[in-house]
Amino acid sequence: MVFSSLIFITIFLPLCLGAYFVIPALLRLPDESTLKLKNVILLIFSLVFYAFGGVYYIALLLFVVLINFVGGHVIGNSGDSAGYRKAALVLTVSADILVLFFFKYFNLLIALIENMFFSGEGSFFTRLFMAEGNGALGFEKIVLPIGISFYIFQALSYVVDVYLGNAAVQKNFFRFALYISFFPQLIAGPIVKYKDIEEQIGCRTVNTDLFSDGVIRFCRGLGKKVIIANTLGEMVDSVWAVDVSTIGAATAWFTAICYSFQIYYDFSGYSDMAIGMGKMFGFEFKENFNIPYASSSVREFWRRWHISLSSWFRDYVYIPLGGSRKSKAATYRNIFIVFLLTGIWHGANQTFLIWGLVYGVLLILERAFLGKLLESSPLKYISRLTTFTVVTILWVIFRADDISLAFSFIASMFRSGSGDYGLLSFLSLKVIITFIFAFVFSGFFKLKKGSEKEETKAEYKVIDYVTALVLLVISTILLTNGTYNPFIYFQF
Amino acid sequence: MKIGKKIFITSFIILICVPQIVWALLYLTSRDLYESLNAGPDEKRNAQALVFDDIGDVGNVLSAYVDDHAPFRGALITLCQKIETGSENIYIDAVSALTGSGSDSQMSVDLDALDALGGTGTSSGSEDAGGTQAQADLDYKLVETVFPTCTEEGYERYVCDETGDSYVTPIPANGHDGTLIEVSESSYTTWGYEKYECSVCGRIYYENIVPKLVDTSYLAPRTSGGSTIFGRFDWLFFMGNDSLSYYKGTNLLSEEELADYAARVQRLQELCDERGIELYFMFIPNKEQVYSEYMPSYEVETEHKRVEVLTDYLRENTDATVLYPLAELRAGDFYHQTYSRYDTHWNLWGGFIGVQLLYNAMGRETIDIADAAEMAYPFPSERNDLILLGGLDATTFPEDTDYLVDYKPEVLFFLDSYDPVAHFTSTSENEEYFVLVGDSFLEMLRPYITRDYMHTLYLRRTNEYACREDILNADILVVETVERYDGQVYESMEALIDILENGDP
Incomplete structure (x- = not known):
């Protein structure tokens, strides 16, 4: 199940909100019991939510919950025995990484072995960068369970924080299970660190302020995803469906920029919905995006884009490796490692690896000398434009199915040629209007960068309410239209 | 502001809860209103039911069920399609204004392509067919005079009483004495012609035929629904099944592939010859090839495309009779359009031309195409698979017309079994068993062929083994395919060859 679906908006969410607020109110239990009941309700709904994506994957989720709950328990209750604590940490972390590796990277590993050792076609480099194997080893493809990258990282953050003493052991299995499986952030983040939510699981309230803010946030996120991201995505997909080496520069650039907006509105839209729903249930999650396209440098970009992931890598990889406290060489090495892992985390394809590595190199260059140049430049829009351009080109690598297609597309972006009518073939009135909105609200033109979280003044709040409801209605209409699926008896 | 918040929260709850409740109540209490609000484009499928094949499928089935039963679904889809089509038209007008118009030229068409079926009925001239020679110094008498008609020459026969020698002097055909009844100017959508009716024989014929003009201005290719x-001019085309590669000529078969295909065709031909089965291949052009002048501006790599190359190769390298009526269907447009405007298929007029060309190849009697065109009666066409596939609003498209030739109305036929294996019996006296293996394009051949044979069988590909006995007992076997499924014919031939090789002796 996804948030931007009719079954979620019209069935699951109403039932969940109803159960969460109405059942405890009817039972009139004491506060502590009410909270326990509410947590159980959320846990049940979270497991049902996950089951929609594949009922058998519930077993995997519960397995991850179990090993980390037990791991955290052993770590937290090993007293002064540093050896035991470390062993428990290593075992738990290894188990988590093994599970993630198996489901996410096993197919790519098999493909690499098949292409390198069982295929005579193409050069070494061609075979190295092919994402699909030839089936020589006869393995069935492993299906990636939805959300695994997110909840494994959440589990890892728990055991490491317990080990470091940054968080207390969660003795209640159901509360821990709720932390790992809570449906608003289960499949697409934000990656919530246990220490940030520990208190809220055991103690939280919802008032009309928080609930209404949550609804506004949810509706905005839904609108971002359904109205902007899906519309631009349709256009982007239609361009990528053709031979990208034949498209003109105008088409290539416009498509690349559309994809930059698509991925931003899609991902930040999802995060908005997650944060919004969290608020409806009394949780305050940290922000995950902060107008990233207003960044004046790549370094700033990664402070504003997918903040929960970059802060996770900062806290659990960069800082333990020494961060920037040691030599310059060590700092550069640490940056490189973090972005290598960031790339790999995003997917099992050489494109993600290269995407991450290029960012690592750029960040090193910015740290070395480029950063000061960009951030102190008085021509702020030039820096923003440069950063946006670099980010957009790198999104092309991220989007491509394989690296050769990515290079083909990038080559099209820089191919000279006049009178490129090709773009007109892919545009429509709908795409043009959506693009304008996407550009205006991307934050690129913001004079003061501020924050996505800015609160509207009370006297203008009614605009927020009306906008939210209009976005909800339009999104629902578009989702309904999206269910149109004619069957033509073509097979003759 | 608190009251504002409460109203807002209440509105949100109402919007996510109430529509479903209202929809369910409407379904239970006011079915007519429910149906009218749910009326939308016909998706030609049943709505998802709550049927679970296995537990792993529950999530997908529930999601699909909710999608198919969303509140006011039909009305909302119709609304969105109207907006989509409207905005599309605004965009196309704007782009056309921006890109301007190009020079006009004439449609490239072989006007003689239908000559084998009577051509375009132009007044047949008084061609001198020659005669026999008289011998000098003999005395001949006129013994017989056959007067010429409008289209056929007459003759005078002279005989010498003494020697018995005779000679014939042809009398040229009179030609039609036509009265001009209609003049049409050539445009992007109409042919230019002068239409005459002969006052002597009543025949309709045409002169000064000018093909349609071609709009060569750039039209950006736009698609919908993938x-x-x-x-x-409101024509829709198909891009599925890699049709664009066929149109652009970018998917030519290699020499090896052509040889392989020909080997299979030849083997099938030999097996049919052994069994005394008349075998014919019919490759029906994709609509994009026949009405290429209405396609938007794609870059076409070659005009000699995959199936044309294939059928030429098969004719040169096998004994098979292979038809690819591209030129004929383009020429046939002179009388009536040969394909549906909003559908991927050819129409009943195109199907009729196909049948006549098949009969011509079979050596059967055919109907003059100009006469047939006069016999074709127009009716509103309901074929619109391209509108459905594109998620478009059918009401915004002008009506399309189909043309059914009033072919042998005295022959009745009866359907004995339904598609994908449709068997017909008719009151025709021809007892030859006609079997056709093909795809949905056969539907436009059926109204005509069925009247010419007592027993006809039309089977969709992949049903060959189910019709083993019929294939073995066929007198005539036609392998039909639309151009974009030429690969499927290759597979189908494997089954036919297997059946014929291992059938009863």
């Missing part, structure tokens, strides 16, 4: 291409 399948439908917007062409010129």
Whole structure:
């Protein structure tokens, strides 16, 4: 199940909100019991939510919950025995990484072995960068369970924080299970660190302020995803469906920029919905995006884009490796490692690896000398434009199915040629209007960068309410239209 | 502001809860209103039911069920399609204004392509067919005079009483004495011609035929639903099944592939010859090839495309009779359009031309195409798979017309079994068993062929083994395919060869 679906908006969410607020109110239990009941309700709904994506994957989720709950328990209750604590940490972390590796990277590993050792076609480099194997080893493809990258990282953050003493052991299995499986952030983040939510699981309230803010946030996120991201995505997909080496520069650039907006509105839209729903249930999650396209440098970009992931890598990889406290060489090495892992985390394809590595190199260059140049430049829009351009080109690598297609597309972006009518073939009135909105609200033109979280003044709040409801209605209409699926008896 | 918040929260709850409740109540209490609000485009499928094949499927089935039963679904889809089509038209007008118009030229068409079927009925001239020579110094008498008609020459026969020698002097055909009854100017959508009716024989014929003009201005290719291409003058085309590669000529078969295909065709031909089965291949052009002048501006790599190359190769390298009526269907447009405007298929007029060309190849009697065109009665066409596939609003498209030739109305036929294996019996006296293996394009051949044979069988590909006995007992076997499924014919032939090789002696 996804948030931007009719079954979620019209069935699951109403039932969940109803159960969460109405059942405890009817039972009139004491506060502590009410909270326990509410947590159980959320846990049940979270497991049902996950089951929609594949009922058998519930077993995997519960397995991850179990090993980390037990791991955290052993770590937290090993007293002064540093050896035991470390062993428990290593075992738990290894188990988590093994599970993630198996489901996410096993197919790519098999493909690499098949292409390198069982295929005579193409050069070494061609075979190295092919994402699909030839089936020589006869393995069935492993299906990636939805959300695994997110909840494994959440589990890892728990055991490491317990080990470091940054968080207390969660003795209640159901509360821990709720932390790992809570449906608003289960499949697409934000990656919530246990220490940030520990208190809220055991103690939280919802008032009309928080609930209404949550609804506004949810509706905005839904609108971002359904109205902007899906519309631009349709256009982007239609361009990528053709031979990208034949498209003109105008088409290539416009498509690349559309994809930059698509991925931003899609991902930040999802995060908005997650944060919004969290608020409806009394949780305050940290922000995950902060107008990233207003960044004046790549370094700033990664402070504003997918903040929960970059802060996770900062806290659990960069800082333990020494961060920037040691030599310059060590700092550069640490940056490189973090972005290598960031790339790999995003997917099992050489494109993600290269995407991450290029960012690592750029960040090193910015740290070395480029950063000061960009951030102190008085021509702020030039820096923003440069950063946006670099980010957009790198999104092309991220989007491509394989690296050769990515290079083909990038080559099209820089191919000279006049009178490129090709773009007109892919545009429509709908795409043009959506693009304008996407550009205006991307934050690129913001004079003061501020924050996505800015609160509207009370006297203008009614605009927020009306906008939210209009976005909800339009999104629902578009989702309904999206269910149109004619069957033509073509097979003759 | 608190009251504002409460109203807002209440509105949100209402919007996510109430529509479903209202929809369910409408379904239970006011079915007519429910149906009218749910009326939308016909998706030609049943709505998802709550049927679970296995537990792993529950999530997908529930999601699909909710999608198919969403509140006011039909009305909302119709609304969105109207907006989509409207905005599309605004965009196309704007782009056309921006890109301007190109020079006009005439449609490239072989006007003689239908000559084997009577051509375009132009007044047949008084061609001198010659005669026999008289011998000098003999005395001949006129013994017989056959007067010429409008289209056939007459003759005078002279005989010498003494020697018995005779000679014939042809009398040229009179030609039609036509009265001009209609004049049409050539345009993007109409042919130019002068239409005459002969006052002597009543025949309709045409002169000064000018093919349609071609709009060569740039039209940006626009698509919808991943399948439908917007062409010129409200024509729609198909891009599925790799049709664009066929159109652009970018998917030519290699020499090896052509040879392989020919080997299979030849083997099938030999097996049919051994069994005394008349075998014919019919490759029906994709609509994009026949009405290429209405396609938007794609870059076409070669005009000698895959199936044309294939059928030429098969004719040169096998004994098979292979038809690819591209030129004929383009020429046939002179009388009536040969394909549906909003559908991927040819229409009943195109199907009729196909049948006549098949009969011509079989050596059967055919109907003059000009006469047939006069016998074709127009009716509103309901074929619109491209509108459905494109998620478009059918009400915004002008009506399309189909043309059914009033062919042998005295012959009745009866359907004995339904598609995908349709058997017909008719009151025709021809007892030859006609079997056709093909795809949905056979539907436009059926109204005509069925009247010419007592027993006809039309089977969709992949049903060959189910019709083993019929294939073995066929007198005539036609392998039909639309151009974009030429690969499927290759597979189908494997089954036919297997059946014929291992059938009863």
